[in-house]
Amino acid sequence: MTPAESHSSKPRLSLPRILEMNLGFLGLQFSFGLQQANMTPIYKYLGAQDGQLSWLDIAGPLTGLLVQPVIGVLSDRTGGRWGRRTPYFLAGAVMCALGLFLMPLSNALIMAFSLLFLLDVGNNVTMEPYRAYVNDRLAPAQRGIGFLSQSGFTGLSQTLAYLMPSILVGLGMHIDAKVGHIPLFVLVSFWFGALLSFSTIVWSVMRVPELPLAPEEKARIAALPRNPLAVFSEIWEAVKDMPGPMRTMAGMSLFQWYAMKIYWNYGFPTVANGVFQASDPDSPAYAQAQVYYGTVGAAANAVAFVSAFMMPPIARKFGASRLHAMCLAIMAGGMVLLSTAHDTTAPYIAAIGIGIGWGSIMGNPYIVLSDAIPPERTGVYMGLFNVMICAPMLLNSFTMPLIFGPVLGSSAGRAMDFAALLMLCAAATMFLVKDRGKGERLAPA
Numbered sequence: 001m002t003p004a005e006s007h008s009s010k011p012r013l014s015l016p017r018i019l020e021m022n023l024g025f026l027g028l029q030f031s032f033g034l035q036q037a038n039m040t041p042i043y044k045y046l047g048a049q050d051g052q053l054s055w056l057d058i059a060g061p062l063t064g065l066l067v068q069p070v071i072g073v074l075s076d077r078t079g080g081r082w083g084r085r086t087p088y089f090l091a092g093a094v095m096c097a098l099g100l101f102l103m104p105l106s107n108a109l110i111m112a113f114s115l116l117f118l119l120d121v122g123n124n125v126t127m128e129p130y131r132a133y134v135n136d137r138l139a140p141a142q143r144g145i146g147f148l149s150q151s152g153f154t155g156l157s158q159t160l161a162y163l164m165p166s167i168l169v170g171l172g173m174h175i176d177a178k179v180g181h182i183p184l185f186v187l188v189s190f191w192f193g194a195l196l197s198f199s200t201i202v203w204s205v206m207r208v209p210e211l212p213l214a215p216e217e218k219a220r221i222a223a224l225p226r227n228p229l230a231v232f233s234e235i236w237e238a239v240k241d242m243p244g245p246m247r248t249m250a251g252m253s254l255f256q257w258y259a260m261k262i263y264w265n266y267g268f269p270t271v272a273n274g275v276f277q278a279s280d281p282d283s284p285a286y287a288q289a290q291v292y293y294g295t296v297g298a299a300a301n302a303v304a305f306v307s308a309f310m311m312p313p314i315a316r317k318f319g320a321s322r323l324h325a326m327c328l329a330i331m332a333g334g335m336v337l338l339s340t341a342h343d344t345t346a347p348y349i350a351a352i353g354i355g356i357g358w359g360s361i362m363g364n365p366y367i368v369l370s371d372a373i374p375p376e377r378t379g380v381y382m383g384l385f386n387v388m389i390c391a392p393m394l395l396n397s398f399t400m401p402l403i404f405g406p407v408l409g410s411s412a413g414r415a416m417d418f419a420a421l422l423m424l425c426a427a428a429t430m431f432l433v434k435d436r437g438k439g440e441r442l443a444p445a
Helices: 015-021 024-045 050-056 059-076 086-105 109-137 140-170 184-207 215-222 228-240 244-274 284-318 320-339 346-361 364-370 375-403 412-430
Strands: none
Touching (some): 015 140, 015 184, 024 050, 024 086, 024 109, 024 140, 024 184, 024 244, 024 284, 050 244, 050 375, 059 086, 059 109, 059 375, 086 109, 109 140, 109 364, 140 184, 140 284, 140 346, 140 364, 244 284, 244 320, 244 346, 244 364, 244 375, 284 320, 284 346, 320 346, 320 364, 346 364, 364 375
16 A cells, blocks of 8 residues: 555545535636637637648647646655645646736737647646646545546536637627737637636635645655656656556547547538538628537537536446447547538537537546556656647647648548547447446545
8 A cells, every 4th residue: 555545634525525626627627618619710810721720739739748747747746835736736827827818819820829838838737736636635435526527617617618709799799899810709708718717726726725745655755856857757667657447548548639639620610611601710600600619619518517427327337438438439429410510400419429528538537547546646647648638639730731631621521520430439449448446436425
């Protein structure tokens, strides 16, 4: 038994307290939702072509690939007066808020591209410690609820993020009002996101502070080498010692996240072209398509929010890995329906399947992972798992521009069909993952 596991001062938390400790995920994922809903239109307003969208979105996977493993090791090795994860929560919150504030003021493609790096570094500095914090703060039997509550907050916050344009237009903001090249409703949405992201993270840190480290854990951290090479040595050692279930999920992540990046890049052009026959960013129909697509994305995330809280009893019975496979197959069906939509009803039906898959993506793989990794290496393994998320998206950034024209005929709809095929491959791969104890980490709060 490790020093971290032997420390028995982890009190059982009520569901409201678990929700409160994860409240910062609401603001953090609101930021991601704003990116998913608005970065493609922002790039298009600033003159980008469809074939450029994958590499213009490279900031997310590249920063995640580089930042999260390092932050994971550093947070595992932090033991000061401010706690193990809290300094990273707060530093990331400041960077995220600054990136959200400045993004809608972009007046050129290179400016938006550069600011996305600042925003994504902030998101990644906060994200990895939040995942590790569930293992730190909750007893094993409550970790499933902890991860699925983060998934629920993801669905809720991204629902609000996607809905912001239609809410603002509904409140009387003119749909054609702009600040420079960017619609006013985008600027207000991002500024609201900056406030929400910072305030919810600070609130969760203050209301549910970290537990003090056990004396033996403090001694272990104090004995660790402090030179920079030690960080990368720890990452390499963790790679060599990687648990079997985590290695198996690498294949699932390759297909799943390559497909998700296609969805985020080409979901809006698919709907704009197929439903509104709008491809000109300066046309009134294009702005209408953006507001409409926000409501479709909100519907998908609302489904994710509800489904995340319905999944624990199903995962207890069948295992998180099997449940995830089923949800990914349903998501693939939603993507196919989205690619063939020519009216304003079909995308909402597609959103049901996409939302079920997204609710599972943000929760079930982490349940499988948390049961397999040693607690004293929670941070580094959560960071390495994010490498399995970012590497496929980085691969997408370099390869999609090469196949978008020659293979997919420069069609956003065909790109969505390709994403559906990859999602089915991800579902099949999950049947190779073995759950270690189906129900023990999913006990009710």
